[in-house]
Structures are given as C-alpha cells and as structure tokens.
Amino acid sequence: MTPGARLATAIEILGEVLAHPNRPADAVVGDYLRQRKFIGGGDRRAISERVYGVLRRRAQIEWWLEHARHTGEVSPRMRVFADGVLTDGLIVERMEKTIDAGRYRPASLTDAERATLKRLEGHTLDHPAQSRATRLNVPAWVEPYLDTAFGANFEREVAALSEPAPVDLRVNPLKGGRAEARAALAEEGIEVHNTKLSPLGLRLKARASVVATQPFRDGLIEVQDEGSQLVGLLVGARPGMQVVDFCAGAGGKTLAIAASMENKGRVVACDVSSFRLERSAQRLRRAGVHNAERRTLDAEGRKWLKRHAGKFDRVLVDAPCTGIGTWRRNPDARWTLKPEDIAELPPKQGEILATAAKLVKPGGRLVYATCSLLPVENEAQVADFLAAHPDFAAVPIADAWQQNVGTAFPDGAASGDWLRLTPARHHTDGFFVAVLERKA
Ligand SMILES: C[S@@+](CC[C@H](N)C(=O)[O-])C[C@H]1O[C@@H](n2cnc3c(N)ncnc32)[C@H](O)[C@@H]1O
Numbered sequence: 089m090t091p092g093a094r095l096a097t098a099i100e101i102l103g104e105v106l107a108h109p110n111r112p113a114d115a116v117v118g119d120y121l122r123q124r125k126f127i128g129g130g131d132r133r134a135i136s137e138r139v140y141g142v143l144r145r146r147a148q149i150e151w152w153l154e155h156a157r158h159t160g161e162v163s164p165r166m167r168v169f170a171d172g173v174l175t176d177g178l179i180v181e182r183m184e185k186t187i188d189a190g191r192y193r194p195a196s197l198t199d200a201e202r203a204t205l206k207r208l209e210g211h212t213l214d215h216p217a218q219s220r221a222t223r224l225n226v227p228a229w230v231e232p233y234l235d236t237a238f239g240a241n242f243e244r245e246v247a248a249l250s251e252p253a254p255v256d257l258r259v260n261p262l263k264g265g266r267a268e269a270r271a272a273l274a275e276e277g278i279e280v281h282n283t284k285l286s287p288l289g290l291r292l293k294a295r296a297s298v299v300a301t302q303p304f305r306d307g308l309i310e311v312q313d314e315g316s317q318l319v320g321l322l323v324g325a326r327p328g329m330q331v332v333d334f335c336a337g338a339g340g341k342t343l344a345i346a347a348s349m350e351n352k353g354r355v356v357a358c359d360v361s362s363f364r365l366e367r368s369a370q371r372l373r374r375a376g377v378h379n380a381e382r383r384t385l386d387a388e389g390r391k392w393l394k395r396h397a398g399k400f401d402r403v404l405v406d407a408p409c410t411g412i413g414t415w416r417r418n419p420d421a422r423w424t425l426k427p428e429d430i431a432e433l434p435p436k437q438g439e440i441l442a443t444a445a446k447l448v449k450p451g452g453r454l455v456y457a458t459c460s461l462l463p464v465e466n467e468a469q470v471a472d473f474l475a476a477h478p479d480f481a482a483v484p485i486a487d488a489w490q491q492n493v494g495t496a497f498p499d500g501a502a503s504g505d506w507l508r509l510t511p512a513r514h515h516t517d518g519f520f521v522a523v524l525e526r527k528a
Pocket residue numbers: 334335336337338339340341342358359360361364385406407408409440
C-alpha cells in the first residue's frame with residue numbers, strides 16, 4: 089500500500105468506529121480488515137496503529153483543532169491529518185503529495201483544512217494550557233472518579249492506561265506446557281518471554297498475529313491478558329470440583345478454569361447473553377475441554393439456579409463493569425463510558441453477586457472480579473456484600489495467591505484482603521479480585 093492508501097484506509101476505519109459508538113473499536117477494526125484479506129500484515133499494523141493512536145490521543149487532537157481555530161468539521165480525516173502533524177511531525181506540503189485525490193488516496197485538502205494544519209505545524213501534542221484531563225486524554229467528568237481510584241498515582245496510572253497493551257497468551261495445560269508453546273511459536277517466527285505473575289503466561293516481544301499459527305489452531309495457546317489469567321487461577325478450581333462461571337461471556341475465564349480441572353468434574357458457564365455463550369463453544373472445543381456446559385440465564389436458567397443452591401465448590405462472578413482497567417486495549421471505551429454506567433453498574437453487580445452467592449456450598453468459595461479500578465465497583469461492593477452475608481468471610485488475597493498461583497505475590501497488589509492489579513504497577517490490565525469463603 090502507498091502511504092496515501094494507508095491514510096485513506098485509516099480515515100475510513102476511524103469513520104466507522106466513530107459512527108458506531110456502541111461497538112468496541114477492535115470489533116469494528118477487526119471486521120473491516122477481515123473483509124479485506126488483501127491488505128498485508130505491515131499495512132494492517134500501520135493502519136491499526138494510526139486508528140488506535142488517534143483514539144488514544146483524542147482529547148489532545150480535539151483541543152488542538154479548537155486552539156487552531158479550525159472552522160470546518162472535526163472529521164475523521166482531520167483527526168488523522170492533525171495526528172500526523174502533531175504526533176509524527178509531518179510537514180503539510182509533504183503530506184499533500186499523498187493527499188491528492190489519486191487512486192486509493194484521500195481527497196485533496198480544502199483551504200480550511202490546509203490553513204488549520206499549517207497552524208499545527210511545529211507543535212507537539214502537549215501544550216501547557218491543556219487541562220490535566222485533556223493532557224491525559226480522559227473525559228473531564230471521569231477525572232474525579234479516577235482521582236478517587238488512584239490518588240497520588242493518578243498521572244502515572246492514567247498515562248499507563250493510555251499506552252498500547254502487550255499481547256499476552258495463556259498456555260493451555262490440557263495441551264502442553266510453556267516450553268512447548270514457546271518452541272512452537274518460535275518455529276513460526278514469534279518470540280515470547282514468560283510472564284512474571286502468571287505461571288501459564290507468555291508475552292509477545294513484538295506485535296504479531298497469533299490466530300493463524302499452529303499452536304493457536306491446536307488449542308495450545310489462547311490470547312488472554314496476564315491479569316485475566318490470574319483471575320482464572322485465583323478461582324482455585326481443582327479436578328473433580330463443581331464450578332460455576334456466572335458471567336462467562338465468551339468463555340475467557342471458563343477456559344482457564346476448565347484447564348485447572350484437567351477435564352475432571354464440571355464447570356457450568358452461565359450468562360444472560362446466549363449469543364456470548366455461543367461464542368465460547370468453539371474456543372472450548374479447540375482447547376480440548378470436555379467438562380464444560382453452557383447455561384443461559386433466562387427463565388429456565390433461573391429455575392436451574394434455584395435447584396442448584398448450595399451445590400458448587402467454586403463460583404466466579406466476573407461482573408459486568410465499566411471496564412476502566414482495559415482502556416489500554418479499548419482506547420475508545422473511555423469516550424463511550426457514560427455517567428449513567430457508573431450509577432447503574434454497582435447495584436447490578438450487587439444483585440448478581442447476591443444471586444451467585446446462593447450457589448456456593450458451605451466451605452466453598454465465591455470469587456468476585458472486575459476489570460474496573462473504581463472502588464465503588466470493587467472494595468465498596470464487597471464490603472456491602474459481606475455486611476449483608478455474615479455467612480461469608482474474606483480469604484486474604486496473599487493466601488489465595490499462594491494456594492492457586494504460586495509465583496511471588498506482586499508488590500503493591502493488595503488492597504486490604506483483595507487483589508488490585510494496575511497497568512502502571514503490574515503491567516497487566518487493571519483487575520480487582522476478592523476471594524470469599526462460605527463458612528462451613
Ligand atoms: C466482564 S464480562 C465477562 C467476561 C468473561 N468472563 C470472559 O472472561 O471472557 C461480563 C458478562 O456478564 C454478563 N452479564 C450481565 N448481566 C448479567 C447477569 N445478570 N447475570 C449473569 N451474567 C450477566 C454479560 O453478558 C457479560 O458477558
């Protein structure tokens with residue numbers, strides 16, 4: 089692809105992402121590229137980096153367009169061009185050689201666009217007049233919530249949430265070990281190193297697509313953030329146990345739980361969304377899991393819940409949440425989050441937790457996890473639960489870690505009895521985990 093064609097494609101994809109605020113950007117980008125198999129690997133990477141970069145730097149780009157008194161629309165193409173000037177130091181005259189309405193290239197600059205871009209020339213993204221929220225590319229209304237969550241570490245943590253995330257893989261012990269997976273990936277030219285916290289994790293040294301590799305097709309590896317792997321391990325599922333993954337979605341944690349069970353016992357993947365559950369079927373098959381069943385929580389599913397009260401050794405609630413801990417992977421999510429979400433999610437999480445708790449047998453464990461870092465979805469949620477459920481008690485996280493993970497407990501990861509992983513401190517997505525035990 090020519091540089092102009094890359095720009096034109098990035099503009100087209102960014103337009104799609106911005107036009108569909110209810111769809112995650114990676115789904116939109118993925119669909120677009122899947123339908124255009126002719127786009128080569130290098131071009132895909134360059135185009136995706138530009139699209140995600142523009143989303144990551146959104147507040148600063150918008151600030152600059154306003155500061156430069158841009159009179160036209162803040163269109164996808166203006167965002168991409170402004171990003172080129174501010175982030176890569178491109179010179180407008182040189183850029184125009186690729187923006188000339190030629191075949192597969194963007195339409196030529198209008199006078200208004202050219203005038204604005206000329207005013208941006210020579211500047212970089214940061215400017216002393218930008219507010220803290222603008223400089224860190226977060227919506228101003230979310231800033232107080234993040235302040236509460238991070239306190240003195242605010243700047244460092246929010247900056248880390250804006251960095252691109254590494255690609256992590258979880259090795260599936262049902263199919264082999266880390267050394268085997270490393271060797272199989274090396275054969276396909278993919279270099280990895282072992283993750284520090286998860287004993288099953290591999291981190292790619294450089295970005296590459298793994299889904300076409302043999303170890304992926306064989307089910308030896310799955311793509312999963314290290315923090316997410318740790319949630320799966322902290323459930324503490326063992327061969328022969330009865331386990332429920334209450335908010336199983338597309339089965340990321342179900343896979344990890346099933347692997348700990350060595351296909352012995354039973355894991356039930358529940359969710360209100362049958363569509364999401366359906367997507368787990370193929371992944372479970374590829375991973376060689378035979379002891380998982382899926383259960384949609386419709387009217388029938390609710391009856392099933394009642395019949396199975398007090399029957400399970402382990403119940404994981406990977407609750408729906410604001411997802412702030414995954415902002416590195418979903419740079420558009422910070423812009424689609426709404427104040428109503430922060431108001432509506434905690435009561436919903438409380439209800440789900442209380443319903444799921446009924447399934448736990450005496451002596452069994454309830455594991456509550458979110459990929460949020462807001463206390464209102466995490467520490468406060470668990471405190472409310474424990475106040476209303478005196479039959480449950482905290483399992484200190486360092487104990488649960490030692491029993492189920494086995495690596496050294498990470499510095500600064502304990503929030504009282506709970507686990508709190510952050511991108512800045514632990515180089516994982518942000519995760520909260522509480523392990524609770526039902527008194528025998
Ligand atoms: C954070 S996602 C789960 C991700 C999944 N565990 C994984 O690892 O891939 C939260 C899930 O909760 C589900 N959910 C929402 N409300 C629910 C409810 N009342 N009961 C059970 N699941 C619910 C959503 O459909 C969504 O799939």
